Amino acid sequence: MQAHSDEMRCLGKKIVFVPTMGFLHEGHLSLMREGLRHGDYLVVSIFVNPTQFAQGEDLDSYPRSLERDLELVEKEGAGAAFTPRENELYPEDFQTYVSLESLPRHLCGISRPTFFRGVTTVVSKLFNIVKPHIAVFGEKDYQQLIIIRRMVRDMNFDIGIVGAPTIREPDGLAMSSRNAYLTKAQRPAALSLYKSLLKAKTIVQSRIIKAARVIDEAKIIITAHAETDIDYINVCDPRTLDDMPIIDRPALMALAVRVGKTRLIDNVLLVP
Numbered sequence: 001m002q003a004h005s006d007e008m009r010c011l012g013k014k015i016v017f018v019p020t021m022g023f024l025h026e027g028h029l030s031l032m033r034e035g036l037r038h039g040d041y042l043v044v045s046i047f048v049n050p051t052q053f054a055q056g057e058d059l060d061s062y063p064r065s066l067e068r069d070l071e072l073v074e075k076e077g078a079g080a081a082f083t084p085r086e087n088e089l090y091p092e093d094f095q096t097y098v099s100l101e102s103l104p105r106h107l108c109g110i111s112r113p114t115f116f117r118g119v120t121t122v123v124s125k126l127f128n129i130v131k132p133h134i135a136v137f138g139e140k141d142y143q144q145l146i147i148i149r150r151m152v153r154d155m156n157f158d159i160g161i162v163g164a165p166t167i168r169e170p171d172g173l174a175m176s177s178r179n180a181y182l183t184k185a186q187r188p189a190a191l192s193l194y195k196s197l198l199k200a201k202t203i204v205q206s207r208i209i210k211a212a213r214v215i216d217e218a219k220i221i222i223t224a225h226a227e228t229d230i231d232y233i234n235v236c237d238p239r240t241l242d243d244m245p246i247i248d249r250p251a252l253m254a255l256a257v258r259v260g261k262t263r264l265i266d267n268v269l270l271v272p
């Protein structure tokens with residue numbers, strides 16, 4: 001892959017990179033299309049990264065569909081798909097990790113304390129292997145996006161990071177490979193995440209209010225469904241992720257909720 005990227009760079013290609021864990025959906029495809037607006041040689045990686053799963057999480061059951069994924073990647077006009085094996089990226093004596101100080105201590109990092117270390121480590125490795133000029137990440141994983149931006153600045157990676165908006169199902173549910181775990185009966189519960197975010201948007205429009213107010217409303221909407229278990233609902237500064245008790249400027253509202261065994265996340269920007 002490194003030799004191939006060197007060759008593409010010598011030919012004057014601008015390499016754009018979309019890292020994924022596969023089981024591709026429209027959200028992933030939108031990142032690829034966005035990528036091709038910023039460069040002319042698209043590389044997509046498909047790798048279910050073990051270092052971002054903790055013990056007891058869904059590494060083994062994570063949905064996989066490599067053949068179908070490769071067809072989709074080709075259809076989107078990618079020049080290459082990078083599909084390393086686990087022992088290629090993590091040989092037995094692997095012992096180097098990349099981690100940030102404070103951004104991972106918020107939101108998802110509280111209940112998944114080793115998650116972002118796995119993400120930043122694998123993304124660093126993929127950056128060094130694929131050697132892109134530009135990489136595209138989804139705003140659906142907002143904390144991940146700003147952690148990657150921070151890492152790129154802090155570590156002087158010579159790569160431009162592009163954020164792309166969240167793609168939703170027609171009913172509003174944010175697309176996710178993990179949606180495949182949901183049963184039909186769990187769908188209304190899954191949808192309550194976005195409903196609570198939309199409700200918050202409406203409440204905040206045209207007035208300054210306390211974050212606790214929209215968080216309480218969201219809790220009511222979500223807990224009305226039996227199978228839900230809230231991990232967090234947070235209103236925070238979009239750059240630092242520090243809590244914002246009063247919504248007097250644009251704020252990120254982010255949440256993570258378990259629906260049955262499936263952990264879902266979503267977020268919106270609240271603009272008073």
Ligand code: AMP
Nearest residue numbers: 020021022027137138140141166167175
């Ligand atoms: P994943 O395969 O879940 O690791 O996601 C790979 C990339 O796709 C990440 O940058 C995600 O933020 C992005 N992504 C996942 N779901 C969506 C979505 N519904 N809309 C936009 N981007 C997404």
